[in-house]
Amino acid sequence: MSETTFMGVPRDKIPWFPTIDYDKCNFCMECDTFCPHKVFERREGDRKLVVANPDNCVVFCRACSKTCGPDALSFPNKPEIIALIKQIRDEEAAK
Amino acid sequence: MKRAILSCNGLDKPEGSVARELAIRAAEAISGEIICPVLLNRAPARYKKALGENSLIVVDGCSTRCASKLAAGLEARVDRKVLISDVVKASGHKLPSTLTLGPDGLTMAQTIVDELVRNLNAPAAASESTSIFEAPTEFLTVMHDKFEFRIPVVDYLFNENDVWVRAADGVARVGISDYMQQKLTDISFFDFPKGDSTVEQFGELGSLESTKAVFEIISPATGTVASANSAVIANPALINEDPSGAGWLVELKLTNWPQDQEMLIDASAYAEIVKRKAAEE
Ligand code: SF4
Numbered sequence: 475m476s477e478t479t480f481m482g483v484p485r486d487k488i489p490w491f492p493t494i495d496y497d498k499c500n501f502c503m504e505c506d507t508f509c510p511h512k513v514f515e516r517r518e519g520d521r522k523l524v525v526a527n528p529d530n531c532v533v534f535c536r537a538c539s540k541t542c543g544p545d546a547l548s549f550p551n552k553p554e555i556i557a558l559i560k561q562i563r564d565e566e567a568a569k
Numbered sequence: 570m571k572r573a574i575l576s577c578n579g580l581d582k583p584e585g586s587v588a589r590e591l592a593i594r595a596a597e598a599i600s601g602e603i604i605c606p607v608l609l610n611r612a613p614a615r616y617k618k619a620l621g622e623n624s625l626i627v628v629d630g631c632s633t634r635c636a637s638k639l640a641a642g643l644e645a646r647v648d649r650k651v652l653i654s655d656v657v658k659a660s661g662h663k664l665p666s667t668l669t670l671g672p673d674g675l676t677m678a679q680t681i682v683d684e685l686v687r688n689l690n691a692p693a694a695a696s697e698s699t700s701i702f703e704a705p706t707e708f709l710t711v712m713h714d715k716f717e718f719r720i721p722v723v724d725y726l727f728n729e730n731d732v733w734v735r736a737a738d739g740v741a742r743v744g745i746s747d748y749m750q751q752k753l754t755d756i757s758f759f760d761f762p763k764g765d766s767t768v769e770q771f772g773e774l775g776s777l778e779s780t781k782a783v784f785e786i787i788s789p790a791t792g793t794v795a796s797a798n799s800a801v802i803a804n805p806a807l808i809n810e811d812p813s814g815a816g817w818l819v820e821l822k823l824t825n826w827p828q829d830q831e832m833l834i835d836a837s838a839y840a841e842i843v844k845r846k847a848a849e850e
Pocket residue numbers: 491492508509510511513514530531532535536537538539
């Protein structure tokens with residue numbers, strides 16, 4: 475899905491995805507059960523859950539964080555991401 | 570306005586204990602009737618009169634929001650809602666660790682009641698709309714397999730998060746697209762944003778829940794929440810029936826519309842997005 479874009483910008487240039495704080499996560503798997511986009515994957519070993527497909531995450535969605543009791547999921551700052559998208563679009567337009 | 574209180578009964582979680590305590594204290598403070606969620610669920614007719622005469626203060630313990638979901642199926646008028654887990658988080662207090670509330674838990678419940686009662690005179694969460702918007706007449710159609718997605722054309726703009734917006738006289742009306750409505754299937758709950766709260770473009774405007782999924786409503790514009798559609802709050806199926814018209818969700822007082830529009834797309838560009846998304850499924 476490398477051609478996937480969001481607002482005209484290649485998806486892989488937009489760093490929007492959840493980050494798991496492993497100091498807080500208790501591997502309850504609520505977030506993985508909740509998200510329909512296969513962003514998370516379960517693994518063997520210490521880190522039983524990882525963000526395996528960050529580009530599958532819907533840009534600006536934060537829904538899974540509400541299912542997380544220990545508040546272990548964080549997302550980038552929205553205004554910064556919006557500014558980045560604008561900047562990439564402007565650069566493309568100037569080409 | 571007469572109000573009744575529909576609260577989480579909360580027998581298995583501390584959030585529930587706080588919700589229950591809050592409901593009892595709030596009912597006393599405003600001389601309102603308490604509606605038992607268990608009885609309501611078993612025998613809705615028992616509360617027909619109370620629901621007809623009152624607007625509801627809905628109190629949920631945790632984010633499962635059983636009380637709100639009960640209210641959504643009843644065509645009841647929801648005037649206020651309180652989500653204990655959020656209120657506690659926002660206040661910086663800690664939830665009680667046991668189901669029996671100690672002095673701290675009781676004080677917390679009373680503080681939330683005081684705050685609630687103080688705010689009862691402020692404008693309701695869902696006020697009536699301005700209704701300056703006519704029903705859409707012209708549509709683009711995207712076909713995919715046996716599905717048909719209708720995209721309203723004139724005056725409608727979209728973000729790529731499947732939310733539409735139309736603006737007139739500094740007010741914007743917001744809803745979800747036909748494509749998203751069909752993807753979610755039967756929508757059973759609209760968790761609407763608070764009246765007068767401000768939202769940035771791409772910020773969150775509440776959420777929708779269906780039998781299949783939860784959908785976060787990503788705001789297509791910057792502004793202040795002027796109203797939420799009370800018809801949809803009472804009967805969320807309206808979104809499935811008429812997503813671009815009567816099933817609208819929120820109205821915003823716009824504060825940055827000229828810039829907001831730069832980040833939105835028109836119906837034909839949105840049609841391309843729908844084609845791509847439908848093909849990827
Ligand atoms: S933010 Fe939304 S799309 Fe992204 S991982 Fe969470 S639920 Fe899935």
